Amino acid sequence: MIDLKERFVRNSFKKLMKINNPYLHSFVEKYVRLCNPDRIFVNSGTSEDLKYIREAAIKYGEEIKLKVEGHTVHFDGYYDQARDRENTKILLQKGANYGKHINWIDKEKGLKEIHEILKDIMKGKELFICFYTLGPVNSEFTIPCVQLTDSAYVAHSENILFRQGYEEFLRRGPDPSFFKFVHSAGKLDERKNSKNIDKRRIYIDLENEVVYSVNTQYGGNTIGPKKLALRLAINRASKEGWLAEHMFIVGISGPGGRVTYFAGAFPSLCGKTSTVMIPGEKLIGDDIAFLRKRNGKVYAVNAEKGIFGIISGINSKDDPVIFKALHSPGEIIFSNVLVTENGEVYWDGKDAPMPERGINHSGEWYKGKKDAEGKIIPPAHPNARFTLSLDLLENFDPRLNDPIGVEIRGIIYGGRDSDTCVPVEQSFNWVHGVITKGASLESETTAATLGKVGERKLNPMANLDFLPISIGRYVEMYLEFGKDLENLPLIFSVNYFLKDKDGKFLTEKTDKRVWLKWMELRVHNEVDAIKTPTGYIPTYEDLKRLFKEVLNKDYREEDYIKQFTLRIPENLAKIDRILKIYGNIPGTPDIIFHVLEKQKERLLKTKERLGEYVSPFDFPLTTRCHVSC
Numbered sequence: 001m002i003d004l005k006e007r008f009v010r011n012s013f014k015k016l017m018k019i020n021n022p023y024l025h026s027f028v029e030k031y032v033r034l035c036n037p038d039r040i041f042v043n044s045g046t047s048e049d050l051k052y053i054r055e056a057a058i059k060y061g062e063e064i065k066l067k068v069e070g071h072t073v074h075f076d077g078y079y080d081q082a083r084d085r086e087n088t089k090i091l092l093q094k095g096a097n098y099g100k101h102i103n104w105i106d107k108e109k110g111l112k113e114i115h116e117i118l119k120d121i122m123k124g125k126e127l128f129i130c131f132y133t134l135g136p137v138n139s140e141f142t143i144p145c146v147q148l149t150d151s152a153y154v155a156h157s158e159n160i161l162f163r164q165g166y167e168e169f170l171r172r173g174p175d176p177s178f179f180k181f182v183h184s185a186g187k188l189d190e191r192k193n194s195k196n197i198d199k200r201r202i203y204i205d206l207e208n209e210v211v212y213s214v215n216t217q218y219g220g221n222t223i224g225p226k227k228l229a230l231r232l233a234i235n236r237a238s239k240e241g242w243l244a245e246h247m248f249i250v251g252i253s254g255p256g257g258r259v260t261y262f263a264g265a266f267p268s269l270c271g272k273t274s275t276v277m278i279p280g281e282k283l284i285g286d287d288i289a290f291l292r293k294r295n296g297k298v299y300a301v302n303a304e305k306g307i308f309g310i311i312s313g314i315n316s317k318d319d320p321v322i323f324k325a326l327h328s329p330g331e332i333i334f335s336n337v338l339v340t341e342n343g344e345v346y347w348d349g350k351d352a353p354m355p356e357r358g359i360n361h362s363g364e365w366y367k368g369k370k371d372a373e374g375k376i377i378p379p380a381h382p383n384a385r386f387t388l389s390l391d392l393l394e395n396f397d398p399r400l401n402d403p404i405g406v407e408i409r410g411i412i413y414g415g416r417d418s419d420t421c422v423p424v425e426q427s428f429n430w431v432h433g434v435i436t437k438g439a440s441l442e443s444e445t446t447a448a449t450l451g452k453v454g455e456r457k458l459n460p461m462a463n464l465d466f467l468p469i470s471i472g473r474y475v476e477m478y479l480e481f482g483k484d485l486e487n488l489p490l491i492f493s494v495n496y497f498l499k500d501k502d503g504k505f506l507t508e509k510t511d512k513r514v515w516l517k518w519m520e521l522r523v524h525n526e527v528d529a530i531k532t533p534t535g536y537i538p539t540y541e542d543l544k545r546l547f548k549e550v551l552n553k554d555y556r557e558e559d560y561i562k563q564f565t566l567r568i569p570e571n572l573a574k575i576d577r578i579l580k581i582y583g584n585i586p587g588t589p590d591i592i593f594h595v596l597e598k599q600k601e602r603l604l605k606t607k608e609r610l611g612e613y614v615s616p617f618d619f620p621l622t623t624r625c626h627v628s629c
């Protein structure tokens with residue numbers, strides 16, 4: 001290694017050597033020799049090092065300063081705007097049978113290919129070596145990570161999104177159990193965008209806990225400790241009996257000042273971040289949660305400490321907390337938005353006039369501009385994002401860094417579903433919830449991944465894109481997790497996207513505040529519910545009271561009926577779709593079929609008695625219950 005010392009800038013060699021970890025040193029050496037950067041910077045997490053990286057992102061043209069103090073913008077290439085599912089692959093031994101939902105490649109072949117691409121890829125560039133922890137430091141949740149990247153934007157984003165881990169590496173010494181990420185944006189064009197996106201690859205080596213990402217810049221493909229680490233974490237969790245989830249964590253306040261914590265899984269672009277941005281509630285995390293069992297209870301931490309959130313649709317009325325932060329000084333990276341001449345930012349759905357021109361992910365932009373395929377280019381990309389640290393938000397909960405985590409009393413699953421599920425519903429129990437709500441989660445595809453938008457797809461626990469193990473094994477893990485718990489979290493589903501026959505949304509964006517309060521009261525057995533074939537739903541009286549209290553709105557009976565009518569044909573069709581999919585997935589546990597068949601029977605029986613569309617008022621009074629019935 002000593003022959004490489006010259007390339008390390010500003011004391012970086014000394015900083016690296018101070019960590020007494022031969023596994024780390026040999027990993028770094030291997031990839032420095034292979035990728036061959038001109039300069040190497042080691043980030044020890046001090047404010048001076050963080051400043052160096054912020055300035056490097058400007059110096060190398062990956063970010064541009066904006067009008068507001070601390071704000072910058074980064075653009076990804078026009079065709080590099082989302083997660084690349086197709087080229088993200090798990091490296092597995094030849095002949096592995098994980099089912100067609102898991103994208104994989106023969107390990108030997110994949111490693112060979114990626115190492116060939118990495119050869120000399122950083123020539124002429126600076127390599128940033130950064131240390132982070134997933135979860136709070138010094139806790140049973142903590143996973144240390146090292147990131148090697150030639151993108152100052154990636155390193156800068158990670159400094160905002162993750163807890164610094166240099167001290168944790170010093171403390172742990174020669175511990176081999178850290179996650180490793182190697183990223184290169186590859187050759188850049190004049191806009192500093194990855195040029196060779198045909199060679200964009202994200203390969204995940206589970207055995208050695210390494211992820212390689214090349215020829216891409218979009219955060220979901222490059223920010224190692226985020227979605228790349230999630231794959232490694234799910235794999236580890238499946239062996240150790242905990243859960244690594246695509247979930248937010250939020251504390252909902254209830255009567256008497258109590259706070260009840262919920263975790264919630266939603267596919268990307270389905271309202272996950274907006275659910276945790278409710279004024280007055282307590283925000284712990286918006287994207288990735290680790291859940292562990294302790295003394296019969298479930299505790300969770302946020303793997304991150306920041307948000308890489310979707311900006312589209314954010315406006316001052318529906319999202320006052322984020323809107324305020326996005327217009328205040330502070331360290332924020334905007335990506336793929338429209339920037340006006342005077343350094344202001346615009347995105348679709350912002351309550352401000354749309355500028356006529358500016359700069360966006362397509363370069364110089366003007367109203368009506370078309371791309372090479374003749375498609376109109378919107379001012380900002382639908383997957384445009386903002387990156388900020390959670391403590392910039394006024395609803396930030398300092399328990400974020402509690403090494404114990406917070407106790408989770410409810411789990412929520414939500415998808416983009418226009419015609420089947422009611423806005424909020426509680427499952428009968430853990431197994432019923434895991435299977436009919438989590439494992440049966442369907443959603444219409446969105447702009448967060450490359451490819452067609454609007455197709456209905458099964459997305460178990462909103463975690464399908466990140467599963468490195470078979471779906472059957474994953475669902476089994478969940479069922480096992482619930483087995484010896486005394487204080488089982490209740491499982492709910494929500495649906496913010498239900499429409500009427502004319503395609504009009506049946507609920508408003510702010511209504512989710514009411515659904516959350518109802519779930520909070522259910523956790524504490526303080527409201528009744530109506531038992532339907534698919535779960536427990538709220539009574540009209542409770543919602544009427546809550547709408548008044550929370551939103552000062554008069555909730556109409558006719559709206560309640562439209563929203564909470566049980567749609568039996570759509571529910572039956574959904575079960576048939578899910579049964580068919582699981583029927584083709586190797587290793588699906590029998591209980592999935594059993595629980596879904598039972599639900600089908602209940603629906604068919606109800607149809608015989610009450611018809612195809614059942615108003616909540618048509619369920620007999622005897623189906624009203626307090627706790628579980």
Ligand code: SPV
Binds near residue numbers: 220269308
């Ligand atoms: C998501 O798409 O689910 C995100 C952003 O949270 S990404 O980092 O792209 O995964």
Ligand code: MN
Binds near residue numbers: 246268287
């Ligand atoms: Mn996400």
